[in-house]
Each structure stands twice: as C-alpha cells, then as structure tokens.
Amino acid sequence: MQEGDIERLTTSIARLPGMGTRSANRLVLHLLRNKNSIFRKVIEDLQVVYQNTSVCSICGNIDTLSPCSICQDKKRDKKTICVVSDVTDVWSIERASFYRGLYHVIGGKLSAIDGVTPADLNVDQLRERIETTEVDEVIIAMSADIDGQTTMHFINNAIKDIDINITTLACGMPIGGELENLDDGTIMTAFNQRKGI
Numbered sequence: 001m002q003e004g005d006i007e008r009l010t011t012s013i014a015r016l017p018g019m020g021t022r023s024a025n026r027l028v029l030h031l032l033r034n035k036n037s038i039f040r041k042v043i044e045d046l047q048v049v050y051q052n053t054s055v056c057s058i059c060g061n062i063d064t065l066s067p068c069s070i071c072q073d074k075k076r077d078k079k080t081i082c083v084v085s086d087v088t089d090v091w092s093i094e095r096a097s098f099y100r101g102l103y104h105v106i107g108g109k110l111s112a113i114d115g116v117t118p119a120d121l122n123v124d125q126l127r128e129r130i131e132t133t134e135v136d137e138v139i140i141a142m143s144a145d146i147d148g149q150t151t152m153h154f155i156n157n158a159i160k161d162i163d164i165n166i167t168t169l170a171c172g173m174p175i176g177g178e179l180e181n182l183d184d185g186t187i188m189t190a191f192n193q194r195k196g197i
Helices: 004-012 021-033 033-050 087-096 123-132 145-159 182-190
Strands: 077-082 101-103 137-140 167-168
Touching: 004 021, 021 033, 021 123, 077 087, 077 123, 087 182, 101 123, 123 145, 123 167, 145 167
Parallel strands: 077 101, 077 137, 137 167
Antiparallel strands: none
C-alpha cells in the first residue's frame, strides 16, 4: 500500500459523522496494525452490508430485507406506528427493547436553514399507510429541538382529520435533545408517558 492510499483512506474515514482527522488517523493505524484479524473482517462485513441492504418499501428502515424484519415480524403491534425522522431513531428505540409496534421513517426534519421542505418528507406515504391499514395510534417521536417540534406539528396537521389517536413523547426528552443520543431508560420513559397532541 502506498502512502497516498493510506491518506485517501484516512480522508474518507474522516468524512464520517463523529470522525475527525485525528480520530481517522488512529482508526486507520489500528486497522493497519491488525490487518489479518480486524481489518480483513471489517472489509468483508462492509462488502456484505453494501451488497445486501436496502430501504424498506413500507417504513423506510434500512435492512437486508424489504419489507424489513420489523415490518415482517408477526409479533409486532400492527395497530401502532411510531413516526421518526431518521433510521438512527429506529435503531435507538429498538436498542431499548420495549416498543413493539411498527415505524415510519419520514426522512428528516423540516428546516429552513438546511432547505428541508414538506415535499422532502415521507408524510404523504404515512397518511396513505394509515388510511389503508388498521392503525389505532400514531406516535410522533421527534427530537425536542425547534426543527423536531415544527415537524411534529406539521405531521399532526397532515393526519389529524383521520380517526386515530395521535400522541407524542412526554417527559424524558430534553429540549434540544436528539433521540439517538438518549439512553435507553430516558427513551422508555418518554414512550411510556407519551401524551396526546
């Protein structure tokens, strides 16, 4: 491997969320020092995930199946849909292992600064899904920041004429907090004490 190749790899890794140049350097060095044990396995796992993952045709989750394993799970509560902004939110809630309903990933949060408009979100698909299946409750689980709360109200307005119970997460969600950064207990409390909008 030439030095230019190592620099390119480091630059690519540094572009990942939560990584900077120094962290990327440490990671690359660790991989290179463990070429036959860790590095080879990481390469194999990356190839498998790259080739086999897709976006779920129903909820928007990322999985090796479409519909995803959550949507196909017969033990899930099909009458409850938790609306989240991103796949990382699905993974955070699933990590806590208490919610047994379905999900709907809308693909972001409304943001004037980032240029995210209602047309960019999968809210029309959510409405269609609610109207064509037997749904009793929609839980809008948005982050407690301005964009999350704006998005929550937008979703509520888009579906409030449908005869369903619409709830949102309650205490435990700090103002400005992101779902993916909350611990399992906080997420569980927020779900268990959710309230109507």
